[in-house]
Each structure stands twice: as C-alpha cells, then as structure tokens.
Amino acid sequence: MKLKIHIRLKAGVLDPQGQATRNALHSLGFTTVEDVRLGKFIELDIEEKDPQRANRIAKEMCDQLLANVVVEEYSIDII
Amino acid sequence: MKLKIHIRLKAGVLDPQGQATRNALHSLGFTTVEDVRLGKFIELDIEEKDPQRANRIAKEMCDQLLANVVVEEYSIDII
Amino acid sequence: MKIAVIIFPGSNCDRDTKKAVAQTLGCPPIMHWHADVELPKVDCVILPGGFSYGDYLRSGAMAAHSPVMREVVGQAKKGILVIGICNGFQILTEVGLLPGVLMRNKNLKFVCRKVWLSIETTKNIFTSRYRKGEIIGVPIAHHDGNYFADEYNLKMLQDNDQVVLRYVDSAGRRGPDTNPNGSVDDIAGILNKGKNVLGMMPHPERAVDEAIGGTSGRRFFESIT
Amino acid sequence: MNQIGIAEIKEHGLTQSEYKLICEILGREPNVTELGIFSVMWSEHCSYKSSKKWLKILPSNSPRVIYGPGENAGAVDIGDGQAVIFKMESHNHPSYLEPYQGAATGVGGILRDIFTMGARPIANLNSLRFGAPEHHKTRHLVAGVVAGIGGYGNCVGVPTVGGECEFDASYNENILVNAMTVGIANKENIFCSTAKGVGNSVIYVGSKTGRDGIHGATMASAEFSDDSGSKRPTVQVGDPFTEKLLIEACLELMDRRLLVAIQDMGAAGLTSSSFEMASKGGLGVEIELEKVPQREKGMTPYEIMLSESQERMLMIVEPDSESQARKIFEKWELNFAVIGKLTDTGHLILKNNGELIANLPIDPLASASPEYDRPWEPTTPQPIIPRDDAEFLRDPLEVLELLLRLPNLSSKRWVWEQYDHMIMTETVVPPGGDAAIVRIPDTQKGLALTADCTPRYVHADPEEGGRQAVAEAWRNLTAVGSEPLAITDNLNFGNPEKPRAMGQFVGAIKGIADACDLLDFPVVSGNVSLYNETNGKPILPTPTIGGVGLLSDFRKHVTIAFKEEEENIVIVGETLGHLGASLLIKEIKGSFVGPPPPVDLVNEKKNGDFVRKEIIEGNVTACHDISDGGLLVSIAEMAIAANIGAKISPPSNFLAQAWAFGEDQARYVVTTKNVEGLLYRASKAGIVACCIGITSGEAISVSNFGERKVAKLKKLNESWLPSFMNG
C-alpha cells in the first residue's frame, strides 16, 4: 500500500524558507507571486492491506517522527 | 490563484534522507515500511487569473529555482 | 562531577566537547555511544553538536528517538544536568525537554562565525560564573538555529527567567543585524522550567583555549561543578 | 554477446586503435561489460594517457616524503611518528551540471582518498573558478557550489579552512571546483591499496550500489558541448552522513589493524578499485557480483561494475579478521559484504550467480594502458609594456578603491562563513589570511595550508605562470611562519588534442617542476583535469597548487593583521614596478597585456627564508605576501584585517602607480617594533628591504596623494560578493 503524507507548518508559524523562496522568486522577476509556503512530502510503501490500519500506522509515524507536531500539521492520503 | 507543486527525486537517484527516515521508522518498530522517499511540497499564491498562464509561470519557476531538474522532477496542480 | 557526552551517529563535536571538558575541568568525560541503553550514573549529560543522522528529515528528529534519549529524559526529570549544544539543543526540543523548535536560518545559509552574546540571567547553575549582562564572544556554526516558540511558550520563558542567552553586538545592543539566524526575540539559549536543562546554539567548547577561539566559553563548563 | 560495433566503441570514448589493442590483449573481442571496463580504465581520467609523459618530470622526492604520486594521496613525514597526508582533486564537470551535488560529492571523494590511507581528515580547502559575474549562470553556480562544499564538509565535521574563489569569463560554461583534504596519520599505520595474500577476502563496505554516474569517468574526459544537458542523469547525490560513519568505521578498523589493503571507489567505482588493488599486488581477483549490495532491482553486471555511487570502499581482509571487521561496520550501521577473493591467476574474473561475466588479464591491461605524446605548441610570448606609459597617472588611492572591490580581490568572507572552519577546535588562523593554520591534535605543532594559482599569468606565459603558482603557495606558507613541506597540484587545462592547449599544459608543468626543484618543495599528489572547453573555447590554464607547511611551534606564527599603531612597515624584496599582466593594467587597458612578472627562484628562496626566520624569532608582528594588486593592496588588506591605518611614503624616484601596484614577485610586507635590527639583518643577508612607513590612525595615507579611511576600504572590499549574491 502506498501512502502520501504532506507536512506543513501550522498557520501562524513563521516560515523562513517560504519567505526566502518568495524573495528569490521576486528577484527572478516572478513578481506576481504573493505567498509561498514550504512543506514536506513523503511517499511511503507499506506492507499493509487494510487502509484503515495503514492510516492509523501513518498517523503514529507522523506523531512520533515524521512531523514535529509543535509547529507542523500533516495530512495522509492512501492510494 | 493557488498552486500546489510537488517536487520529488527522479527514480533511481539516491535519496539519503528517505533511506535514513526508513531506518529510523524501522527502529521505532514500524517494520512494515518498505520504502520512503522524501520530497518537497510548495504552496503558492499567485496573482493570475488564467490557469494556463499560471501553469506556465509555475513551470518556469520550477525550472529556474524551485526544483533541481538534474535530479528532481516536479508536478503542478492548480486550484 | 561525572559528565557523559553522548555520541550519536553523525555527531561531530563530540571530540571537541570531550577536549573542552577535560581542559576546563581537568577530567575527561565518559563518552557514551547512543545505542548503549545503560546510561552510566552521571551528574551531567552533554548532547554535542554535529549532524546526528545527517540532520536528515529534521535536525535532531531521529536522534531524539535514539534509545539513550529515553534514559536522558528520565534522568533529567530526576534533576541531573543536561546541556544540549547546537544539534544537542535541537535534539532537546525534539524530545520535549525544552519548548519550541529550531528552524532553518532566516537567510537559509549555514553560518559559522563568532557572535556576541549577552548573559541574560545567572540564576541557574550553567551561567553562575558569569555576570548578568556580561557580553561574551562565542562561535556559532549552524544551518538550523532560528529558534521559534509560540507566544504562550515565549511568555513562559520570559516570565520564568528561562532565556539565558541572546544575540547582541559587541556593545550589547540588539537588532536585526546582530541576530545571525532570525531567532525569535534574539534567543540563543534557553533553560527548562526546572533550570537543569540548557539548550544553546553557540559552541562554548570552541572557546576554551587562549590560542584558539579565546576562553569566553570556559565558564559554562566551570559553572556546572 | 559480442556485438560491438563502431558506435559502441565511440560511445565508450575509445578510438579504433585502442579497440584493436584490446582485442590483441584478449585474443578475442570483448563483451560489453569488458568493453565498459576497458573504457573507464583507459579514459583520460583514469589512465592519464595525455599527461603521463609530462607528469614524470615533476620532482616528488625529499627526505620527508613517505609516499609520492601513485598512492591515493601523498604522505609527508612531520616528525614524532606522524605523517601529513593530502591531495587535491577536481569535480569541474559535475559541478557545472549540478552545482550543489557536484561540489558536495567532490568533497566526499577527496575525503575518501585521505582516510583510505589511515589518516583522520583535519582540514579541507577548495579552489573555485566561476564565469564572469555578469554571466547569467554565475550567481546560481556560486550559490550551489559553496552550499554543496559546506553541506558536505560541515556534516562530516571537517573544517574548511581555506581556498580561493575567482571569476573570469573563460569559465562561463566550465567552472572549476578543486577540493583538497589534509589528514594526519600515524606513520606506522598508513594503508595502501596493494592487495596482498592469495585467498584473502575482498570486502565491500559503505553505501549500496545504484545506477549513479555510470560513465562519469568518461564524461570527465570529454569536452563539453551545448547538448551536455542530456548527460545530466550521471550526476550523483552525496550522502555526507554515511561518509561520516564510513570515516569512523574505517579508522576504527585500521586502529585495530584488521586490514590488509583498502581503496576507495572513486571514478569508475568497483572497476578501477578492484583492478588497481590487484594490479599493484600482482594478483588476480574474483568477484561475485550478486553479492554486491545493490540499491536498485535488476542491475546488470555492466552497471554494477561502472556505477559511481558514492561513499563506498573496497578492502582486503584476512578471512580470520572478517567477523571482527563486520562487527565494526555493523555498529556504524554500514553495509558490509564479502564479494570475492584474491587469486593467483592474474585475472579479473567476474561472475554473476555462477555465470562467467568477464575474464580480463590484469597486468597486460594495466601496462598496455595507452600513453600519448601529444603534439604541442609553445605559447607566444607577450610583448613588454613600456614603463613610461602616460596613462599611469591616476591617483593611487582611487585605483586602490577600484582594485579592492574587484570580484577577484574582494573579500571571500561570504564564502567561508558558510563553511564550518572551526570544528575540531584546532583552527589557529581561520580563512582570510595568506595561509590557514591548524594545530596538529595533541601537539604543539601546526600545519599551514594554502591553495593558489594566478591563471592570467599562466595564460600569458605558461612556464612563468607555473613557476609563479608554486612560488606563491610557498610564499603564503612562509608568510605565516611555516616551513613549506610539499604540494599537491590540480592541473586544469583545455583539450590536450589541440597543440595550443597541450603547449600550455607542457609549459606549466615545466615551470612547476622548476620551482619545486629550486624551492625544495616536491609534488606528492595531484590530479589532472583536461578537456575544460566549451564549444572550442578553453578556460584559462589553471594549475592550482595546494601547499602544506609545518610549524614546529604553532604559537610562533603571525597573521596579516596589523597589531598596533606606530610600528614600522617594511617591504622585504625588491620592488621594480612590473606591470605586465597586472590588475592595474587590466584597469587601464581593459584587458591583461604584457608578460607576467618574472619569478627569480633564488631570490624567492632567500627572501622567504629570511622572513620565516624573522617570524620564528619573534621580530615580526604581522606579515603578508605581495601578490595580486601589488604592494598597496597588501597594505590595505593588513589594515582592513586590523582596523588600523598606515602612513606610507613612496620613494621619489618611482612612478607611484608602478610602485604601488606592480606585481613583482618574492616580496612581503612585514611590521616590526625594531626596524633597525630587521634592516640590519636583511642587509647582512644580502636582502633588499626598506621601511616605507608606519602603522597609524584610522586611515591609509600615501604622502602627496591624501588618505582613505580603513573602514571605507573595508566596506568596499567586503560588500562586493554579498551584494552580488543578493542580486
């Protein structure tokens, strides 16, 4: 089973990478860009048939390691 | 207009981060995890009405800055 | 005073820290491999700088799950001293012993240079040999030193006198040009509530030798004895 | 299986006559895996076929040299049972294609060359050349390369303490990234790559093998063209975390003496490492390819043998030590696989699941590796520039301002602050001076390190330029108070099949050899990078010299910074005002014209030996050699480093500009508290030295011309690169 996990900074948390990327885009002439947020995107293969169980495991992995829940939130898609 | 860009390493390119993450997940007991690939996920707001133009601009931004096209590939979603 | 320095795969300031402890306190610390769960009985644990697990995924994230860290957290809760330097600081936030998180430097670049720090408080063991308000020059070397905490935690840190170090200029002034990484409130180092856990981005172990980097970091080590 | 046509041969970068030779050696046609192996072994990169003949003239001996060229790196005795081990290597083409990973893997590769020999790496340097700042790719390349070098070196925890970073339009499409690593080993415990002991195990450690950089070595031997975009997937991704583990694991293994021989898998991966090890030992080797740890499914023997995946090593271990060795690598969570054994057949035999894949005679293949005597053309000498050119009448302080903010003279702080230059806590003198100094752990000794080349001199006169590059490295080491020990070189040139480029190469080597000889400064390791051309346009010939010097007491060094006011400023060495190929000439004429300053090696040695002695005896408070931009630039750099000014008076019998900005060699600026003593000792030794002013105040003032605040000059000097990079 394949999982796709998106991890992004929570609203209100400053995103230095996003800001710097936005500035860089502006200086390249992409001036219509207004806001940039950077996140992580993790693709996982997991040996698991049951989507619900896969989802639960993914949640655990995010809470324990993949995301820093103090500042990040995540979403899980199962394919 | 909102854009979502996914950037991942091309197939066959070494992913040290994915590998280390997989090992860490294993040692946390998530032994059913088989493969982990780490990528980037960028959300952009862009002042642009025409989806086709937005798509073209996004492509340019990826080629020029956001992605490292030598080892990475990207996909663009317009919302 | 028994001190242990933990070595994670990818730690690279472990030898420097060992040298600094030996030089300032006269006795070498125990060097403890992270996979050996049985933490020796010590009074102080130092988590050294470096790139544990390459800092892949997130700085300090994987080391935080290393077997030895459960022990360190347990001992810290019982009151032993814990110092996290640079990557060690990142691990301490990941493991929850310290609030907040260390994000990518504001300009996205690794930065290695001497910075000026003000000693914000001396009401804790780690800075007890410094003067409050003293300005010291200590090297930094990091990519992820941009400290962030939400307003609630920031207020707690301030109200409870947990901010130990701030980035300043040589005259003690704060400002955007003196902050090398964009950290909130110019924070360079903090304590936990119990004031037995210290996390700092600057490297005191690089400032204990007159011939190399000066000696302004010595008292961090001397203070703990 | 044998379906090799003209296309395959060409694709593998082999000529028809080379192919015929292969068939003769084998007594049959090779199969495709064998052809692949030949192609990398005989590539320019691995075989040095165009350069071998000339490299032989480089002096490589001195009583201190333990290993010269031929091993993974050079080793030099530094007393007390220790050796310094160092080498420089290029990663030019990959860094142009993918600056971050190209530069990062360049650092990774040179680090492996050093710890392979049993040395703990203690310092990195890098010599960088980029295209013109105006070129649209330059900023992106600078950002990526610097981040990549830092990203790798910082993560493995080796300080990057020095280097150079210059710009010239000739590098627009062909940048140079030369990385150097310096390590310290126990003299009794240096490891070589010579395989010994029939029946011993061949062991693979480190990262798994993937389809990385297949044909990388042949790529590094082919000229660039506009379609080089299609070669892109051959760039590899570095994994510094694994490298760090590999360093620790290998050093632990060596410490326990569990190792017979070891070789890193560099360019041409498993092929060249297994070949070289067996060839040096006069043995055969048998490898079972299915045992090679693989990252991807379905890899062919061809791919496994030619992969350039990083962070891998090949070792020879006695069967009895195998399990102990395995334990060490398991502790560090690294792959460890016994993939074969040494034999007495003299053949390389590859099997995959029992099937014979290749069978190649090692010795004939190695000794028949082609060697060419390429035709070459000497470079036409440049006409002398008349000294009384009326255009030289500009205010020297104005010129100084112009020069200090030139890209090539501007401060490179922006670069080296992205490198951890302090880790290991032995960095006595950080980047920014003539040579960096690192203390040798647990001793009072220090090593001085520098990397230098002045390509515009080499271009104008390859032989003089080659001589100058060595002399400048020697001078930089001397200027901090060290005794120059030896060099490594990285010869970056154009297409050797063109007589002009080959002539530059030959000339530079002759000059280097001459200087090494006279300065007693042997070449102990090096690297050649040819075919640095794009669409027929070559780079400036760039023989980078990496120099290492020894301080028996690291405290007896000086830096370039003025120390106090009211000290005398003395120029050691004769000032003639040579303007050919100088930065001033470029400012006036818009291009570099004229011959480079001549290098008088006898003077060079005499002046340097004098300065070094004065430094060690404590008579000198600051010292800086005079190089690019001449005397006034050197003085300004000393002032800027200290925030202390100077009062200077040029001699009246001189054109002020030629005096201030001429680039005569063999000169140093020193400051002293006792000028009479110094001048007396100089005249007794027959050395030209004269006092030209004192350190004083907050400005540099030149009599009859006015003054400039040091703070202003500092700002000019330090702001060019950051503002360029901020776009």
Ligand SMILES: Nc1ncnc2c1ncn2[C@@H]1O[C@H](COP(=O)(O)OP(=O)(O)O)[C@@H](O)[C@H]1O
């Ligand atoms: N790429 C680089 N990496 C590290 N240090 C550098 C780099 N480029 C320049 N530097 C440092 O800047 C200083 C000046 O360099 P350079 O002008 O080449 O010196 P010199 O002419 O005396 O050899 C040196 O200390 C050098 O080490």
Ligand SMILES: [Mg+2]
């Ligand atoms: Mg110099």
